[in-house]
Amino acid sequence: MDPFFVKAIQLILSLSILIVLHELGHFIPAKLFKTRVEKFYLFFDVKFSLFKKKIGETTYGIGWLPLGGYVKISGMIDESMDKEQMAKPPEPWEFRSKPTWQRLIIMLGGVTVNIILGFLIYTLILFNYGRDFVTPETMPDGFAVHESFKEMGFQDGDQILKVNGEPFENVTDINKYLLLRDVTTVEVLHQNGSTETISVPEDIGMTNFKAGILEPFVPLVNPVIDVVAPDSPAEKAGLQKEDRIVFVNGEETNFWHEFTQKVKSSTDEPVSLVVERNGEIINFDIKPDENNVIGVAPLLNFDVVHKKYTLWESITQGSSFGYDILRDYVAQFKYVFTQEGATQVGGFGAIGNLFPDTWDWYSFWMTTAFISIILAFMNILPIPALDGGHVVFLLYEMVSGRKPNEKVMEYAQMIGFFILIALVLFANGNDVYRWLFG
Structure with a gap:
């Protein structure tokens, strides 16, 4: 369908x-x-x-x-x-x-x-599905950090240990916290083995939002394709699972986030890719879709911790999760009254896009x-x-x-x-x- x-x-x-x-x-x-x-x-x-x-x-x-x-x-x-x-x-x-x-x-x-x-x-x-987490231990390669955050002291490869002095349960939530919560300090483990507690500006959420920096921390992932979306520009061009992206528009690509940034900045022009497949070098010219993506997902080089809950734990955790969703939604309302936020307000089309392309009961009930x-x-x-x-x-x-x-x-x-x-x-x-x- x-x-x-x-x-x-x-x-x-x-x-x-x-x-x-x-x-x-x-x-x-x-x-x-x-x-x-x-x-x-x-x-x-x-x-x-x-x-x-x-x-x-x-x-x-x-x-x-x-x-x-x-x-x-x-x-x-x-x-x-x-x-x-x-x-x-x-x-x-x-x-x-x-x-x-x-x-x-x-x-x-x-x-x-x-x-x-x-x-x-x-x-x-x-209770039925449990919940997935990514901890600092399961993501040893850490994050790629936006240039504006490097000025604060963050470095590529940093692992997030604590936020506001509290252990951080799910490190992939860091961008949401910076945008919607009152984050004052972030403790990180640098690649050289040293730890550092870095102070974050009080208005970091609004600053990032107005600058369009919604994901200042991106997991460091190798540029290897794991999924090619059906009927996507990537599939039509011939990209395959396990292809390794070597060059994008003539520039060497070492990590997945570098590849996605270059594709998104292509401004409707075809993207020139050089990929390695079973030791063979292959060239592709692919025009991104209307969202400036070509329809591929990376092979993740970190593990996900899956946690199951008893009925009582599900009640307490479910209520806490629901409260956090409500609190974050109320917090993001301040962005609606900015010039950038007003253009992002959506109606039924935006709500419909919250649902996945294929029927999935977990996603349906979450949405x-x-x-x-x-x-x-x-x-x-x-x-x-x-x-x-x-x-x-x-x-x-x-x-x-x-x-x-x-x-x-x-x-x-x-x-x-x-x-x-x-x-x-x-x-x-x-x-x-x-x-x-x-």
Whole structure:
């Protein structure tokens, strides 16, 4: 099956699961508090529905526009803007007639489900699959270091021992930590056998991001091909597994990162490769694809430690892993408000590309858990029309002891809705731009 359709099916299935469970997070407490739910929809039913059936007082359905889903709760100012209902006297079964604490629980239900679901999926993944680590001992050749980091004292071949004075469990996480965590010191083992604790500038994450240095540490790997992607420029040109890359564009290549850097800087020009295959020297001219890659992966010269977890360990580690994902996602939000970050904001295309080209349940559930965490955070933002906007008004009511003016809430809802539409158009517009122009 075409990779596009594989990704699309995974995206639709993942979003369907998450949307239904998110809306159940609102639906169940609403029912428990005897609040009428008029509609429960997967996707939006603008003008018409693909399917609908009324059971009791609730119409359940599937819309045709896959931009989300919703529950319509009686007596609530939401995106339906049902002014006729709101103009009538409140009924006992309506949202607006319920105590503030009940309304708050109803509004927080969707976000709560997404958080719990993300943590639960990570727990089950760790219990079923375990987790891989790369330790300093299993990667003795260390890292190739970006030139800007060499000025701080780092050297090619450094092994990462500690970050902020704590032993570093998975050394391949170092780039993520520098970008998203508060890293002040890194202890390294140089190739000459000496150890050194190097101080890192406080604003290193933002500095690297604006400079486009997202991977200042790259594992030192020999330029030997292990995987050639199907239908890639490399496969079409004739590259094979175990080919050793000797020269790129006439320059000698000793490590894999040197090869990838030269390919990415090719600026749409064919790349001239000289490879060694079974003692024979072969020349290739290969034009990279729209992402400036040719579709090969290296033979790794370091070992991966695989760790299995008991059920209890999976619960604690899964919760910790989910918390780290949420914390890192919140931390990266500061980059969105930079010129460089705004251009990287993506919509459904970017989300779809999180999934692999071929069906893989491990990757599917890892990505689904990640999206669940994202949905939780995005929904709790204090923007009218999102759950977080409703929560802000409810907290105001709890603190002040009086309800916000309904007209104010209606206008806020409209403004929030237009903000969301603008963000959706901007994000998906970025996807289209990247698709057209690379």
